[in-house]
Every structure is written in C-alpha cells, then in structure tokens.
Amino acid sequence: MKARVTISLKNGVLDPQGKAIEHALHGLGFAGVNDVRQGKIIELDLGDLSKEEAPAAVERMCTQLLANTVIENYSVELLD
C-alpha cells in the first residue's frame, strides 16, 4: 500500500515562495499567471499496511508531523 499526501498553505496564509515563483514566471513572459501557491507532496510506502488500516494511520501521520494545521491543509490519496 502506498499513499500520497499533498500539503498546501491555507487560504489567507501568505506564501512568499509562491509569490517569488509568480514573479519569475512573469519575468519569463508568462503574463497570464494571476497567482501561484506552492506546497509539497510526500509519498509514503506503507508496506503491508491494509487498505482498512491505512487511512487512519496516514491521518495520524498528517496531524502529528506531516502538516501543521495552523497554516496548512492536507489531502491524502491512497494508491494500490
């Protein structure tokens, strides 16, 4: 079982790195870009963990370590 966790900053939380990427894209002539928000993807190999056990386990990983829910949202995708 594998899982992919996508972490992004919550709306309203300033994203200076996203802004820097946006400015760089404008500098390259991509004028149509209105906003850029950057985040991270974490891929987990869960070994023999069952489909039933995986969601709760990954949820605990997200809240305890992977995401800071004061500033970040996360979503989990389970992959076979």
Place this chain on the structure above:
Amino acid sequence: MKATVIVFPGSNCDRDLKVAIEQSMGTAPDMVWHADTDLPDTDLIAIPGGFSFGDYLRCGAIAGNSPIMREVVKKAAAGTPVLAICNGFQVATETGMLPGALLRNANQKFICRDVDLKVISQNERFVGAFEQGQTVRFPVAHHDGNYFADDETLKRLDGEGMIAFKYADEDGTVNEGTNINGSVDNIAGIYNENGNILGLMPHPERLISDQLGGTDGKIFFDNLVNSLS
C-alpha cells in the same frame, strides 16, 4: 538555580545561550541532547536557535517531535519556565506549547541585524528589568520569522497580555515600516497563557557585553536568573 539547554542536530546558538546563562547564573547549564528521554532537575529550560534537522519538512517540526520535547512539553505544562529563541520559538509553536506559526519572511530575505523591540506586556520573570513600552535592542538572524496567527488567536494574544515584543524603531513606534519580516501586528515574541513560556525570534544571548555591541541581553538574562533564583 539550575538551567537546561536543549541541543538538536543543527542547533547553532546552544553554546551562545550557555555562555549567556552562565555569565548571569555563575554556573553552567546542563546541555541535554534531543534523543535523551529525561530532563535533569531544572528551574529553566532554554531551547536555542539554529537550523534543527536542517529545517527539513518545516522549521522546528522534526525537533518538536524529538524524544526530549515530550518531557519539555510536560514540564512546561507543570509550570517550569521555558525560554524559546528563534528556532526554539519555531519548535515551541510546532509542539503547540505556543500558539501560531512562523512562516518564511515576507520579503524572502534572510535578515541578520540588530533590531529595536517594544516591550508590550509585562512579565516579571522574563522582562522584569524593562519598563512596559520601552525599547530594547536584540539581534535577529532568521529566514522564517514571519509570525502568523488567525484572527481569533490574535484577539486572545492581545486581550490576555500574551504579546511580549513587537518590532519597532528606537523611539518605540510600531508600524509597517518597522515590521522587518511581515509578522502579524509586528509580533516578535509571545508568552503562553500561563506566562511561563516566552518564545521570541530575536536573540538576547547575542548582546551580552560591550565587546559584542550591547548589553540589553545581559540585562535580560540577569533579570531571568534573579527572578528564578
């Protein structure tokens, strides 16, 4: 009085903090490694600045989950004073000991210079040597010191006297022009609800003698030691 400095892989202000505490206290603090599971008897726990675990994942996130931090959180909840500086402040927010979070500086720059701070709320233990409203000068050296808290948390910080320091100019003016890193309401340091934890981005341990360019940090640590002795 006894003090403890926590050391993580990547801490780089632990020895500065040791020197500052020792200068005021007369004896050296215990240095405790992140993988330890027991804290010695202590009247003060200090979490130093640096780049614990290379700032991987988020600043302070991995350090916040290290074995010793479980003990620090327990002791702090039982009332032991905790001083969390720079990366230590990030670690403290990651554990939930302090509210809010520290984001990348709004201007994307690593800021390394002396700054003026206005003392906002009195707390005898930590800032008893200073008058409320006066300014003190400590250095900052950070890339991720942009303090964030939601509106509800901000109201609580303000209403319950939990804001310790704000970025100001030397006359004590606090405005957008003196906000070096984009922090909400210019916040540079906060207390927890019980007032036994102080987290701040600036480094009082770096200005503890005239040879280093100033003594506001010495005044800070002398008061801390006096109030805890």
